[in-house]
Amino acid sequence: LNTSGLLTDYYEINMMCGYHENGMADRTAVFDLFIRTTPFGGGYAINAGLEAAVHFLTNVSFSDEDVAYLRNTSDFSESFLDRLREFRFAGDVFAAPEGSLVFPQEPILRVTGTLFETQLVESALLNIINFQTLIATKAARTTFAAGENKVLEFGLRRAQGQDGAFSATRAAFIGGVEGTSNTYAASMLDIPAMGTMAHSWIMSFKNELEAFRAYASTFPKSCVLLVDTINTLKSGVPNAITVGHEMREKGEELMGIRLDSGDLAYLGRKAREMLDEAGLNSTKIVASGDLDEWLIEDLQRQGAVIDMWGVGTQLVVGGKEGALGGVYKLASIERDGTIIPTMKVSDNPYKETLPGIKQVWRLYNDKGEMEADIIALESEDIGQRYKDGFMGFHPRLEYQKKHFYPASVRCMLHKVIEDGKQILDLPSLHQIRAFAKEELDRLHPTSKRLLNPHFYKVSISEELLHLRQNLRNGISGLE
Amino acid sequence: LNTSGLLTDYYEINMMCGYHENGMADRTAVFDLFIRTTPFGGGYAINAGLEAAVHFLTNVSFSDEDVAYLRNTSDFSESFLDRLREFRFAGDVFAAPEGSLVFPQEPILRVTGTLFETQLVESALLNIINFQTLIATKAARTTFAAGENKVLEFGLRRAQGQDGAFSATRAAFIGGVEGTSNTYAASMLDIPAMGTMAHSWIMSFKNELEAFRAYASTFPKSCVLLVDTINTLKSGVPNAITVGHEMREKGEELMGIRLDSGDLAYLGRKAREMLDEAGLNSTKIVASGDLDEWLIEDLQRQGAVIDMWGVGTQLVVGGKEGALGGVYKLASIERDGTIIPTMKVSDNPYKETLPGIKQVWRLYNDKGEMEADIIALESEDIGQRYKDGFMGFHPRLEYQKKHFYPASVRCMLHKVIEDGKQILDLPSLHQIRAFAKEELDRLHPTSKRLLNPHFYKVSISEELLHLRQNLRNGISGLE
Numbered sequence: 001l002n003t004s005g006l007l008t009d010y011y012e013i014n015m016m017c018g019y020h021e022n023g024m025a026d027r028t029a030v031f032d033l034f035i036r037t038t039p040f041g042g043g044y045a046i047n048a049g050l051e052a053a054v055h056f057l058t059n060v061s062f063s064d065e066d067v068a069y070l071r072n073t074s075d076f077s078e079s080f081l082d083r084l085r086e087f088r089f090a091g092d093v094f095a096a097p098e099g100s101l102v103f104p105q106e107p108i109l110r111v112t113g114t115l116f117e118t119q120l121v122e123s124a125l126l127n128i129i130n131f132q133t134l135i136a137t138k139a140a141r142t143t144f145a146a147g148e149n150k151v152l153e154f155g156l157r158r159a160q161g162q163d164g165a166f167s168a169t170r171a172a173f174i175g176g177v178e179g180t181s182n183t184y185a186a187s188m189l190d191i192p193a194m195g196t197m198a199h200s201w202i203m204s205f206k207n208e209l210e211a212f213r214a215y216a217s218t219f220p221k222s223c224v225l226l227v228d229t230i231n232t233l234k235s236g237v238p239n240a241i242t243v244g245h246e247m248r249e250k251g252e253e254l255m256g257i258r259l260d261s262g263d264l265a266y267l268g269r270k271a272r273e274m275l276d277e278a279g280l281n282s283t284k285i286v287a288s289g290d291l292d293e294w295l296i297e298d299l300q301r302q303g304a305v306i307d308m309w310g311v312g313t314q315l316v317v318g319g320k321e322g323a324l325g326g327v328y329k330l331a332s333i334e335r336d337g338t339i340i341p342t343m344k345v346s347d348n349p350y351k352e353t354l355p356g357i358k359q360v361w362r363l364y365n366d367k368g369e370m371e372a373d374i375i376a377l378e379s380e381d382i383g384q385r386y387k388d389g390f391m392g393f394h395p396r397l398e399y400q401k402k403h404f405y406p407a408s409v410r411c412m413l414h415k416v417i418e419d420g421k422q423i424l425d426l427p428s429l430h431q432i433r434a435f436a437k438e439e440l441d442r443l444h445p446t447s448k449r450l451l452n453p454h455f456y457k458v459s460i461s462e463e464l465l466h467l468r469q470n471l472r473n474g475i476s477g478l479e
Numbered sequence: 480l481n482t483s484g485l486l487t488d489y490y491e492i493n494m495m496c497g498y499h500e501n502g503m504a505d506r507t508a509v510f511d512l513f514i515r516t517t518p519f520g521g522g523y524a525i526n527a528g529l530e531a532a533v534h535f536l537t538n539v540s541f542s543d544e545d546v547a548y549l550r551n552t553s554d555f556s557e558s559f560l561d562r563l564r565e566f567r568f569a570g571d572v573f574a575a576p577e578g579s580l581v582f583p584q585e586p587i588l589r590v591t592g593t594l595f596e597t598q599l600v601e602s603a604l605l606n607i608i609n610f611q612t613l614i615a616t617k618a619a620r621t622t623f624a625a626g627e628n629k630v631l632e633f634g635l636r637r638a639q640g641q642d643g644a645f646s647a648t649r650a651a652f653i654g655g656v657e658g659t660s661n662t663y664a665a666s667m668l669d670i671p672a673m674g675t676m677a678h679s680w681i682m683s684f685k686n687e688l689e690a691f692r693a694y695a696s697t698f699p700k701s702c703v704l705l706v707d708t709i710n711t712l713k714s715g716v717p718n719a720i721t722v723g724h725e726m727r728e729k730g731e732e733l734m735g736i737r738l739d740s741g742d743l744a745y746l747g748r749k750a751r752e753m754l755d756e757a758g759l760n761s762t763k764i765v766a767s768g769d770l771d772e773w774l775i776e777d778l779q780r781q782g783a784v785i786d787m788w789g790v791g792t793q794l795v796v797g798g799k800e801g802a803l804g805g806v807y808k809l810a811s812i813e814r815d816g817t818i819i820p821t822m823k824v825s826d827n828p829y830k831e832t833l834p835g836i837k838q839v840w841r842l843y844n845d846k847g848e849m850e851a852d853i854i855a856l857e858s859e860d861i862g863q864r865y866k867d868g869f870m871g872f873h874p875r876l877e878y879q880k881k882h883f884y885p886a887s888v889r890c891m892l893h894k895v896i897e898d899g900k901q902i903l904d905l906p907s908l909h910q911i912r913a914f915a916k917e918e919l920d921r922l923h924p925t926s927k928r929l930l931n932p933h934f935y936k937v938s939i940s941e942e943l944l945h946l947r948q949n950l951r952n953g954i955s956g957l958e
Contacts, residue, residue: 002641006663009635011674013662018676018697024683031679069666075700115683122677123660126636127644156488157605158802160647162481163640165606181602183492184485187548195490197497198601200510200809203821204503204594218497221554230824261827317801323637323792330679342682345709348740 001052003059005087006066008123013070016116020080025116028339030332030357033109033125035102036350039137039324040293043453044443046140046436047100047108048171049132050416051426056124057089058422089117090420094413096360098427099174099436101443102133103458105395106360106375108326110413115333122328131164132171134324135316138293139175140440142311144448145297150308152194154288155316156182168316174433177315178308189429196224196258208235212243216254220247224256224286227271232262237271241278256284256307264289265304272305286310292319293450329353343471349396354464355471359413361386363406370442371406376461383411392459398469402459480531482538484566485545487602492549494598499559504595507818509811509836512588512604514581515829518616518803519772522932523922525619525915526587527650528611529577529895530905535603536568537901568596569899573892575839577906578653578915580922581612582937584874585839585854587805589892594812601807610643611650613803614795617772618654619919621790623927624776629787631673633767634795635661647795653912656794657787668908675703675737687714691722695733699726703735703765706750711741716750720757735763735786743768744783751784765789771798772929808832822950828875833943834950838892840865842885849921850885855940862890871938877948881938 019025038045062070062084070076070084091113102108109125111118143151153172159165169185179192186193197215205211208230216223225243227236237257244254257275259267264287275283287299288310296309318324331353332341341355359378363371363386374392376382382390386409394400416424427435446454460468498504517524541549541563549555549563570592581587588604590597622630632651638644648664658671665672676694684690687709695702704722706715716736723733736754738746743766754762766778767789775788797803810832811820820834838857842850842865853871855861861869865888873879895903906914925933939947 002663004663006666007635007641008662009633009660009674010662010665010672011660011676014674014698015676015680018680018694019683021697022693027683029679029683066666070662073665073672074698119677119679123635127638127641130637131639131643154488156486156602158609158804159606160610160639160796160801161642161645162486162606163642164610167640181488181490183487183489183549184481184483186489186552187485187545193489193552195488195493197490197494198598199823200508200598201494201497203809203823204498204506204508204812206814214501215497218500219493219553261825261830313802313804317639317796319801320799322639322796322798322801325637325792330682333683335685344678344682346740351740 001055003056003061004066005060005062005084005120006069008120012119012122015119017076017080019115019119020083021077025083025114027115028112028334029115029118029330030339031111031118031122031328032107032331032354032358033111033129033326033328034107035104035133035324035326037104037325039134039321040141040319042137042141042450043447043456044101044103044137045133045324046136046175047096047102047133048098048136048174049129050095050098052128052132052167053109053125054416054422054426056128057093057121057417058420060089060121060124062087087117088420089113089121091117091417092415092419093417095416096412097414097435099432099439100412101439103373103456105354105458106373107358107413110358126326126328130324130326132167133326134318134321135168135171136175136436138315138318139172139177140436141293141450142296142315143176145293145300145450146309147300149306150178151176152308152310153177153180153315154310154312158313159316165316170429172315173429174436176433176437191429197226199226199229202226202229209239209242212239213246216243216247220250220252223247223254224258225254226258226260228259228261232259232267233270233274237274241274241280244278244280244283254280254283256286258286258288260289264306265299265302268304268306284308288312290314297450331355332357341467341471343468345472354395354460354468356464356467358464359411362410362412363404364408364410364442366407368442369444370456372404372457372459374404374459374461375464377463377467380461380463382409382461391462393462393465395458395460398465480534482535482540483545484539484541484563484599485548487599491598491601495595496555496559498594498598499562500556504562504593506594506813507591508594508597508809508813509818510590510597510601510807511586511810511833511837512590512608512805512807513586514583514612514803514805516583516804518613518800519620519798521616521620521929522926522935523580523582523616524612524803525615525654526575526579526581526612527577527615527653528608529574531607531611531646532588532604533895533901533905535607536572536600536896537899539568539600539603541566566596567899568592568600570596570896571894571898572896574895575891576893576914578911578918579891580918582852582935584833584937585852586837586892589837605805605807609803609805611646612805613797613800614647614650615654615915617794617797618651618656619915620772620929621775621794622655624772624779624929625788626779628785629657630655631787631789632656632659632794633789633791637792638795644795649908651794652908653915655912655916670908676705678705678708681705681708688718688721691718692725695722695726699729699731702726702733703737704733705737705739707738707740711738711746712749712753716753720753720759723757723759723762733759733762735765737765737767739768743785744778744781747783747785763787767791769793776929810834811836820946820950822947824951833939833947835943835946837943838890841889841891842883843887843889843921845886847921848923849935851883851936851938853883853938853940854943856942856946859940859942861888861940870941872941872944874937874939877944
């Protein structure tokens with residue numbers, strides 16, 4: 001991960017310079033990072049990217065070359081450039097754990113520090129968290145569609161650059177895939193690397209049967225044969241069965257066949273019948289070829305007997321939705337020595353932000369199921385108060401309110417960085433994945449379905465509601 | 480750019496091992512990298528990514544850690560792992576120059592080498608070229624829609640990871656954008672970094688006017704004010720005009736205002752009127768906010784008076800089409816000491832490949848306009864023969880043929896790497912961008928329009944046609 005301070009939008013640099021020149025650089029600011037909608041029309045998002053974000057925040061700096069570059073781009077003062085040369089992020093960060101389910105409006109990350117430093121890191125934080133959260137969510141939807149069957153991530157060749165591939169592999173694993181074709185990512189992330197053969201393998205031999213035999217002799221324990229190079233049912237599957245029988249004579253078992261084109265529902269069923277009739281009942285069927293959660297759900301509904309789904313392009317680029325619109329908005333700012341709540345007032349109510357220093361609480365019922373989230377001011381002691389019940393308000397339709405009597409609550413945002421130093425050990429990738437699964441298990445199934453999910457309730461507390469109303473009624477919301 | 484040999488799909492490693500164990504690793508193979516369709520429903524693609532591809536090919540290797548990792552993943556033999564430890568790509572590569580217009584079926588890259596090495600590099604080459612070509616093409620469409628007005632790339636925060644951002648910035652510049660917000664990419668690529676202020680700038684001051692004044696005093700020469708934080712026409716533009724007049728009294732000029740939300744056609748016209756009435760005729764209007772080529776074209780058609788378009792998300796992730804389906808297919812293979820053409824025969828004619836060692840020729844009419852491309856065997860001397868005219872055939876509908884009498888021709892694929900060494904100096908990014916523009920200028924306007932473009936003709940030569948027919952009629956196309 002690159003941690004150059006230049007990994008930022010140029011306007012952040014301009015603003016930092018402006019704050020510096022106007023004597024405002026050291027004022028305390030509080031920014032929230034949050035999403036405005038759930039991706040893919042789904043009911044949730046899975047928070048991912050925190051590890052990289054923490055790494056960036058605790059390492060970001062400007063090299064001499066970085067500063068020299070900036071000197072040439074504009075009329076930046078030397079005192080500003082000097083300050084960059086010494087720059088270290090020294091703020092505090094609260095964050096939702098990776099693998100958490102997160103919902104619109106609620107802060108995923110809260111960054112407190114000087115205006116100077118909090119402004120700089122906006123672009124990199126959004127870059128990291130938007131993408132990984134998008135793909136972790138896509139992966140969770142894809143594994144949800146696959147049900148009991150496994151999903152593999154095969155996206156390297158269509159991913160958006162090397163890091164587009166690497167980060168997607170990591171996030172997809174958090175979202176529930178079993179392994180990846182990306183050997184480098186697998187090695188760095190300690191997750192299973194998977195894959196067998198391409199059509200070129202078949203084409204490099206005199207014929208398909210010879211190609212299959214050669215592969216089986218090299219990989220007797222993990223032999224998965226690609227059967228669609230010539231004709232799946234007339235050539236590929238019969239040749240695979242021949243090799244499967246030959247392997248069995250040597251005490252080996254054909255692990256699987258892979259379908260990479262054609263009608264996967266029809267071909268899967270037919271191939272299964274042929275394998276079963278040939279006594280190769282334990283040979284698995286892997287399918288790949290431009291799949292996504294919708295196709296997998298549909299194919300499974302049609303009774304496709306596929307044991308493992310290889311998903312590439314649509315998973316690692318997020319299908320038709322290649323970006324998560326996460327934003328980073330100012331929630332409080334020091335003015336005349338006091339940190340005061342602030343918000344963006346907009347003609348578009350959808351773009352209005354939530355002011356103040358906030359905490360998010362997750363409310364559970366007595367079965368441990370997620371009931372609702374509540375966004376409150378940090379000063380409110382929801383952790384105690386919940387026992388008596390409390391009122392929550394719809395974040396936009398303020399006349400909609402509800403009394404909550406949760407059986408238990410969980411505080412979502414934890415302090416990860418203090419004064420620029422990491423103070424919390426982060427979980428391993430495997431732990432994050434297990435946590436994401438646990439989170440999904442606690443979410444009602446109606447919120448997990450792909451199409452028209454039930455929208456999980458996110459409310460705001462009465463105090464936050466009143467703060468926002470007061471600010472909204474103030475002059476332009478800015479004073 | 481990471482050049483680990485592990486940056487590959489795991490099945491490539493399995494196949495390499497299989498070739499090694501079966502005594503086939505040193506056989507010569509020829510692979511073509513090509514696209515099957517143009518992205519975005521458009522009429523062309525702009526080739527991008529070659530520089531990174533060449534860097535990868537001339538540097539790829541396996542470290543001791545890489546090899547140790549692989550040892551633990553499967554039953555790879557030590558002799559195979561030893562071979563990886565010494566691995567260097569030593570093949571030949573022919574490529575279309577970056578910035579070239581490229582079309583479906585025609586090789587963009589032709590890789591010749593041992594089966595071992597040509598198989599390894601597939602995934603990385605596709606990863607690099609698919610993405611950069613996608614974004615260069617998207618950028619060309621976007622700048623086409625903007626016509627005389629400029630386009631800036633603002634995508635860092637929504638890009639797919641750090642390299643998703645970096646490679647997108649590079650490719651977007653090739654496709655015609657003027658500059659980027661990505662400061663790091665700008666510094667590395669020597670292209671303009673651009674950007675002014677965010678809403679948080681406004682919100683950090685007591686009011687909008689004070690925020691504008693502070694910015695103008697810090698950046699008098701490049702002052703662009705964001706006018707939509709509170710209310711564009713009632714607050715933002717009037718305050719910008721006040722500051723514009725104050726600047727003029729000091730002999731400065733307000734460079735521009737930026738609209739980031741709302742009805743850009745309406746707001747742009749109104750803002751223009753207000754600025755003009757106030758005598759600020761030279762103040763430019765920049766617009767941003769979830770734009771793409773379609774919206775820009777539509778807004779321009781409505782008479783939006785926007786001087787500069789800032790395009791982020793939709794440009795850097797490719798909008799709804801986040802991946803280019805470029806493929807890498809075996810075209811020739813050594814068998815019994817002879818390199819023979821091969822092809823994938825498929826039930827789906829769309830997936831049939833073109834066999835043999837091929838060259839692509841671009842045919843021009845006497846005005847220097849592109850007339851058609853022809854894919855021929857390299858052994859054919861189109862460079863001479865074209866003077867007498869020759870026959871070209873539709874690549875799928877073989878009964879459609881046409882006589883070509885081009886005024887001039889250009890050979891598209893040039894040898895860039897020989898025996899693993901780069902033998903051709905690559906052009907600078909600015910040269911590539913200029914070349915892309917030149918290419919687009921020679922393409923007929925009907926092939927450039929966004930919707931239902933005229934499809935530029937790509938034909939195959941008679942010899943290639945016959946080769947394919949012969950192979951198709953052979954046993955399974957494999958022998």
